[in-house]
Amino acid sequence: MLEAIHQVSTTQPGGYRDVAPSDVSRLGFPGRIIDVREPHEFTGELGHLPKAELVPLGTIDQAAKTWDRSQPLLMVCRSGGRSGRAAQQLASMGFRTVYNMAGGMLAYGAAGLPTER
Secondary structure, rough: HHHHHHHOOOOOOOOOOEEEEHHHHHOOOOEEEEEEEOHHHHHOOOOEEOOOEEEEEHHHHHHHHHOEEEEEEEEEEEEEOHHHHHHHHHOOOOOOEEEEEEEHHHHHHHHHOOOEE
């Protein structure tokens, strides 16, 4: 499954890869899904991806200290900006398989894909 995600993703200068929301929904993601928005956004009108874990961007450094650096990570936010910064930060910390959901929850919701609240 990770190979399929890898094939449809694009390499970014910060050492991570962007993947489209439709590909995340269609292929699934075989690792941790980390939502870097604030709590009110996670439970708000855009909802969040099934199985997503809330880790606000401001806490990512501390939280990631205990994470397995070989486990695939998918970073998610509202529009893809914060999650892109988080993905770049994690790649610089030595995480080897980091993805950013391009367009964030705005693009995911616009595509009519399933969310949780």
